[in-house]
Amino acid sequence: MKESTFKVDCSYCPIKHRAVCARCEPDELEILNEIKYYKPVAAGETVALSGERVDYVASVVSGVASLSKSLEDGRTQMVGLVLPSDFIGRPGRETIAHDVTAVTDLTLCCFHRKPFDKILEELPHVRERLLEMMFDEMDAARDWMLLLGRKTAREKIASFLVLMVNRSTLPKELFIAPVRVDLPISRDAIANFLGLTIETVSRQLTALRKDGIISLEGNREVIIPDFQALKDEAGLSD
Amino acid sequence: MKESTFKVDCSYCPIKHRAVCARCEPDELEILNEIKYYKPVAAGETVALSGERVDYVASVVSGVASLSKSLEDGRTQMVGLVLPSDFIGRPGRETIAHDVTAVTDLTLCCFHRKPFDKILEELPHVRERLLEMMFDEMDAARDWMLLLGRKTAREKIASFLVLMVNRSTLPKELFIAPVRVDLPISRDAIANFLGLTIETVSRQLTALRKDGIISLEGNREVIIPDFQALKDEAGLSD
DNA sequence: CGCGTGATTGAAATTTATCAAATCGCGTGG
DNA sequence: CCACGCGATTTGATAAATTTCAATCACGCG
Numbered sequence: 001m002k003e004s005t006f007k008v009d010c011s012y013c014p015i016k017h018r019a020v021c022a023r024c025e026p027d028e029l030e031i032l033n034e035i036k037y038y039k040p041v042a043a044g045e046t047v048a049l050s051g052e053r054v055d056y057v058a059s060v061v062s063g064v065a066s067l068s069k070s071l072e073d074g075r076t077q078m079v080g081l082v083l084p085s086d087f088i089g090r091p092g093r094e095t096i097a098h099d100v101t102a103v104t105d106l107t108l109c110c111f112h113r114k115p116f117d118k119i120l121e122e123l124p125h126v127r128e129r130l131l132e133m134m135f136d137e138m139d140a141a142r143d144w145m146l147l148l149g150r151k152t153a154r155e156k157i158a159s160f161l162v163l164m165v166n167r168s169t170l171p172k173e174l175f176i177a178p179v180r181v182d183l184p185i186s187r188d189a190i191a192n193f194l195g196l197t198i199e200t201v202s203r204q205l206t207a208l209r210k211d212g213i214i215s216l217e218g219n220r221e222v223i224i225p226d227f228q229a230l231k232d233e234a235g236l237s238d
Numbered sequence: 239m240k241e242s243t244f245k246v247d248c249s250y251c252p253i254k255h256r257a258v259c260a261r262c263e264p265d266e267l268e269i270l271n272e273i274k275y276y277k278p279v280a281a282g283e284t285v286a287l288s289g290e291r292v293d294y295v296a297s298v299v300s301g302v303a304s305l306s307k308s309l310e311d312g313r314t315q316m317v318g319l320v321l322p323s324d325f326i327g328r329p330g331r332e333t334i335a336h337d338v339t340a341v342t343d344l345t346l347c348c349f350h351r352k353p354f355d356k357i358l359e360e361l362p363h364v365r366e367r368l369l370e371m372m373f374d375e376m377d378a379a380r381d382w383m384l385l386l387g388r389k390t391a392r393e394k395i396a397s398f399l400v401l402m403v404n405r406s407t408l409p410k411e412l413f414i415a416p417v418r419v420d421l422p423i424s425r426d427a428i429a430n431f432l433g434l435t436i437e438t439v440s441r442q443l444t445a446l447r448k449d450g451i452i453s454l455e456g457n458r459e460v461i462i463p464d465f466q467a468l469k470d471e472a473g474l475s476d
Numbered sequence: 477c478g479c480g481t482g483a484t485t486g487a488a489a490t491t492t493a494t495c496a497a498a499t500c501g502c503g504t505g506g
Numbered sequence: 507c508c509a510c511g512c513g514a515t516t517t518g519a520t521a522a523a524t525t526t527c528a529a530t531c532a533c534g535c536g
Binding site: 138 | 305307328329330336365368369375382383433
């Protein structure tokens with residue numbers, strides 16, 4: 001695989017305030033800048049497979065990726081939804097334990113593993129920010145476990161929609177009903193996210209529509225007339 | 239809450255090789271030692287509730303604790319099983335997002351939040367080790383999500399038993415069949431761990447027993463004549 | 477305009493939960 | 507040392523939720 005890679009000035013970076021480099025001083029940024037390279041990935045492409053050796057870690061600059069794990073018979077569960085500014089990879093370890101797939105077209109800001117490991121030792125602000133991001137991810141994972149283990153199909157769908165709204169809509173926009181969300185992933189991916197089948201996802205979406213909680217426009221757009229009503233369906237905690 | 243707290247010399251610490259302080263130099267240990275205090279917690283007691291302010295973080299020295307989250311109607315999902323050497327709490331944040339309960343009698347090695355936050359900034363080896371532990375926890379959480387979202391009840395039980403064996407048995411002991419494990423938690427806790435009901439847990443244990451995969455001795459002891467056979471039931475990946 | 481992929485709908489099967497009752501394990505007091 | 511009692515566990519019958527299998531529908535594209 002020899003795709004075109006390139007480099008872009010950090011000062012224009014859309015994720016500079018939230019990514020792993022967010023806390024860096026200019027001189028630290030310069031050091032990171034030297035080892036970084038951009039890498040585009042087309043939607044649907046596999047970034048890495050479970051067990052594979054990956055010689056870089058990366059920040060997602062734009063696009064959506066998914067992390068997933070599978071059983072031998074093909075059942076798969078998404079275990080991470082990776083949005084812009086999120087970090088991919090594990091410093092200090094060569095292999096990964098899950099598949100990474102580009103859900104949409106993706107731009108990665110990659111760092112070769114070796115130099116990045118060294119940077120982690122030398123730049124406290126990177127290590128600090130990475131630790132904080134891991135804690136946030138852990139909190140999200142725990143919410144997700146509650147969803148997977150205990151929520152009903154309807155609650156799962158509602159929770160998912162609430163999550164999508166929270167991630168894509170500015171807080172103040174929530175006061176102007178109705179809210180619109182664009183789903184970044186297919187029904188199949190939603191099913192893998194929620195531990196359901198495609199059919200159940202579809203059925204629950206129509207059920208919510210028939211109950212007036214949402215309306216659907218095309219396959220990827222959801223309109224929510226009353227966000228609170230949707231949250232009530234989600235079993236709270238989101 | 240005014241329990242007896244006390245302090246113990248780090249050199250006798252049973253978890254010194256795996257805890258958050260594992261990488262510390264003697265002088266770093268000394269700094270940690272100054273702010274630490276031991277705290278015993280009785281089995282069944284609540285260590286902290288979701289949303290509560292907690293003014294310390296801690297390592298588990300001995301015993302087992304659980305992290306769990308609940309929906310308003312009482313459905314509960316365990317989101318973490320905390321064993322000796324594991325770390326509890328989130329530096330840099332005052333409140334926690336899940337309940338923490340002592341499953342067995344517990345000894346905690348606590349650090350007041352404020353000084354610990356400062357130590358995180360000053361002692362690179364603590365920060366480094368904590369980051370590594372978080373990555374491990376994240377990996378475990380992702381395996382757990384696959385289990386919750388996609389495994390059948392039987393596979394969940396088998397996976398749980400495999401996990402218990404791996405955590406409590408030395409690798410070389412696995413070659414000497416049969417393997418014995420002591421379950422650290424009740425059926426109810428197992429159900430909360432696996433996203434099942436008590437009844438299903440009980441039924442699947444009986445089913446595995448009838449199929450000759452395990453045998454049960456009392457309520458807390460499991461004997462596994464053929465560990466590989468059990469792993470086969472777990473759907474691998476564990 | 478037909479094809480193909482993704483989504484929806486329907487009917488039946490399966491898994492797991494729920495409700496109810498019996499039994500077990502174990503510590504306690506006689 | 508043993509009967510008693512209580513909580514934990516197991517077992518049974520039934521109900522509910524979700525999956526599975528099958529068919530149809532919708533829409534973008536060549």
